[in-house]
Amino acid sequence: MFNRTIKPFLGLFLFAFALAAEAQTGRFQQAVDYKMDVKMDVQTNQYTGVQELQYTNNSPDTLKRVFYHLYFNAFQPGSMMDVRSRTIADPDRRVGDRISKLKPDEIGFLHAKSLKMNGKPVKFKEVETILEVDLAEPVLPNSTVTFEMEFQGQVPLQIRRSGRDNAEGVRYSMSQWYPKMANYDEQGWHANPYIGREFYGIWGDFDVKITIDKSYVLGGTGYVKNGAEVGYGYEGEGDKVASPKGNTLTWHFVAPKVHDFMWAADPKYKHDKIEMANGITVHHLYIPGEKTSENWEKLKAITPKAIEYLSKHFGQYPYKQFSVIQGGDGGMEYAMSTLITGERSLPSLAGVMVHELAHSWFHGVLASNESLYSWMDEGFTSYASSLAMSEIFQPSANPLRSSYGGYYKLAKSGAEEPLSTHADHYNLNSAYSTSAYSKGAVFLEQLGYVIGAETRDRGMLRYFDTWKFRHPNVNDLIRVMEKESGLELDWYKEYFVYTTKTINYGIKEVRPSADNTEITLERIGLMPMPIDLVITYKDGTSEMIYLPLAIMRGEKEAEKGMPERIHTEAWPWTNTTKTLVLTRDFRTIKSVEIDPSKRLADLEQENNKVEF
Ligand SMILES: [Zn+2]
Numbered sequence: 001m002f003n004r005t006i007k008p009f010l011g012l013f014l015f016a017f018a019l020a021a022e023a024q025t026g027r028f029q030q031a032v033d034y035k036m037d038v039k040m041d042v043q044t045n046q047y048t049g050v051q052e053l054q055y056t057n058n059s060p061d062t063l064k065r066v067f068y069h070l071y072f073n074a075f076q077p078g079s080m081m082d083v084r085s086r087t088i089a090d091p092d093r094r095v096g097d098r099i100s101k102l103k104p105d106e107i108g109f110l111h112a113k114s115l116k117m118n119g120k121p122v123k124f125k126e127v128e129t130i131l132e133v134d135l136a137e138p139v140l141p142n143s144t145v146t147f148e149m150e151f152q153g154q155v156p157l158q159i160r161r162s163g164r165d166n167a168e169g170v171r172y173s174m175s176q177w178y179p180k181m182a183n184y185d186e187q188g189w190h191a192n193p194y195i196g197r198e199f200y201g202i203w204g205d206f207d208v209k210i211t212i213d214k215s216y217v218l219g220g221t222g223y224v225k226n227g228a229e230v231g232y233g234y235e236g237e238g239d240k241v242a243s244p245k246g247n248t249l250t251w252h253f254v255a256p257k258v259h260d261f262m263w264a265a266d267p268k269y270k271h272d273k274i275e276m277a278n279g280i281t282v283h284h285l286y287i288p289g290e291k292t293s294e295n296w297e298k299l300k301a302i303t304p305k306a307i308e309y310l311s312k313h314f315g316q317y318p319y320k321q322f323s324v325i326q327g328g329d330g331g332m333e334y335a336m337s338t339l340i341t342g343e344r345s346l347p348s349l350a351g352v353m354v355h356e357l358a359h360s361w362f363h364g365v366l367a368s369n370e371s372l373y374s375w376m377d378e379g380f381t382s383y384a385s386s387l388a389m390s391e392i393f394q395p396s397a398n399p400l401r402s403s404y405g406g407y408y409k410l411a412k413s414g415a416e417e418p419l420s421t422h423a424d425h426y427n428l429n430s431a432y433s434t435s436a437y438s439k440g441a442v443f444l445e446q447l448g449y450v451i452g453a454e455t456r457d458r459g460m461l462r463y464f465d466t467w468k469f470r471h472p473n474v475n476d477l478i479r480v481m482e483k484e485s486g487l488e489l490d491w492y493k494e495y496f497v498y499t500t501k502t503i504n505y506g507i508k509e510v511r512p513s514a515d516n517t518e519i520t521l522e523r524i525g526l527m528p529m530p531i532d533l534v535i536t537y538k539d540g541t542s543e544m545i546y547l548p549l550a551i552m553r554g555e556k557e558a559e560k561g562m563p564e565r566i567h568t569e570a571w572p573w574t575n576t577t578k579t580l581v582l583t584r585d586f587r588t589i590k591s592v593e594i595d596p597s598k599r600l601a602d603l604e605q606e607n608n609k610v611e612f
Contacts, residue, residue: 108156201259315464379440506607
């Protein structure tokens with residue numbers, strides 16, 4: 001009854017919202033609404049499902065084809081993921097040649113058995129991890145169609161992220177397990193074959209029913225709707241669990257406004273529920289034991305603190321639930337949840353949990369195309385989680401130190417490729433991961449150096465508010481930061497994202513000149529940057545000369561904790577040297593230093609300081 005009355009209004013609202021978004025940005029986004037009914041056989045590890053997908057084409061284009069991802073087909077000998085994993089120069093140890101050795105009952109598969117659009121059968125062809133669909137009738141602009149599919153899958157032995165029977169004995173880590181419509185945006189279709197890397201989904205509502213052996217405890221994306229039936233801690237306070245007859249239970253999950261749906265299941269899971277004051281419920285699911293119980297008990301205090309910290313600094317977490325679930329390999333982010341391996345020391349468990357949780361902001365809610373902008377997800381997540389860990393777990397004087405260290409090593413190695421490289425197509429795993437995680441984190445910390453830390457912090461909140469649920473790209477981010485700072489920042493994006501040019505500034509000479517002092521700086525690296533030059537005197541005081549780039553068309557606001565600015569002078573990027581006159585006697589100077597805050601990603605820092 002409630003649903004029926006509210007739906008037309010909601011539809012109208014969403015339509016108006018889509019139009020408003022288009023008018024503002026010239027962009028559109030597709031919409032999905034999934035209903036799935038799945039039956040899992042825990043003996044054969046196979047499942048069958050029926051999927052009803054309402055697909056709305058908000059684009060100005062007529063679509064004659066659509067594409068689904070069938071990720072589980074990657075876990076077969078000879079697949080693109082198998083070949084790529086074996087032939088890349090620096091293989092991922094988690095994968096290596098393991099896919100090539102899978103037996104028939106260990107491989108993964110996901111096949112469409114039938115597919116109809118608006119009740120009429122359509123032609124489809126499975127090309128490994130992509131289902132290519134030729135439509136009998138096109139999907140017109142601003143129209144909604146219904147796809148109905150019957151599918152069948154087999155859960156692979158856990159190799160990477162998803163799968164059954166992982167290293168810690170978790171039976172099912174069910175991520176990327178269902179036929180998932182590929183995204184179509186202003187850059188066209190994104191039907192990338194799965195080789196083990198990044199994801200990009202469409203927002204919508206998920207209604208998922210999973211029927212499985214009664215002994216299994218489930219967790220994942222979405223709210224459990226029939227807690228009084230399934231029990232296992234999902235029942236409401238005072239509910240008497242009335243489990244239906246038979247050997248199976250049907251779990252009913254709903255997840256509004258997410259772009260993916262993950263679930264995990266094991267008969268041994270312990271389910272802890274933590275209610276936060278702001279109405280968010282945190283769920284922890286893990287297999288109790290010597291290597292888990294104590295630390296997962298302690299984790300109960302950390303997860304809520306991290307949600308609060310991240311909401312305060314990066315925008316309010318928009319869902320009423322977050323689930324931390326033992327499963328997968330390492331850690332992986334999903335909508336409203338994460339799968340992490342659980343047999344860890346407390347610092348490691350907390351670190352991985354906080355990292356995957358921080359993804360909720362960048363992967364979950366902003367959801368930039370991760371293949372094209374992996375650094376805007378992994379890098380910003382690393383940045384946010386480093387700050388959160390330092391604040392709530394282990395205080396650190398420089399939480400971003402290891403990100404800078406990783407980036408410097410990569411930049412000097414000769415193996416660096418631009419951040420704009422498609423994630424699947426980096427030559428090396430190491431070049432991808434250091435670029436995405438470390439250089440992406442450096443991008444934000446260094447942006448604080450360019451526009452001021454507080455301006456950057458305000459900018460991050462504005463970025464979230466402006467672009468939540470809208471798939472921002474790098475231009476969108478830079479425009480927000482330009483508006484917040486009043487500075488031109490296109491050059492920062494073009495050098496740091498689209499090239500591998502590096503930063504190296506030095507102090508060439510400091511010499512007396514009558515009663516004054518002349519300081520000559522030089523730009524040795526190819527990437528130009530603004531310079532904070534700090535002069536410390538023998539009396540212990542210090543002052544700053546600020547040299548913004550002329551192309552910034554302005555200056556950053558004064559930063560807390562920095563010495564007073566006595567002089568500002570723009571430095572044109574064409575000039576490789578700059579000479580300044582300081583109206584102080586040479587003999588009073590103790591030291592001259594470029595960026596004592598160490599936020600400038602200067603590859604050679606020996607030439608950044610002169611001491612007398
Ligand atoms: Zn991550």
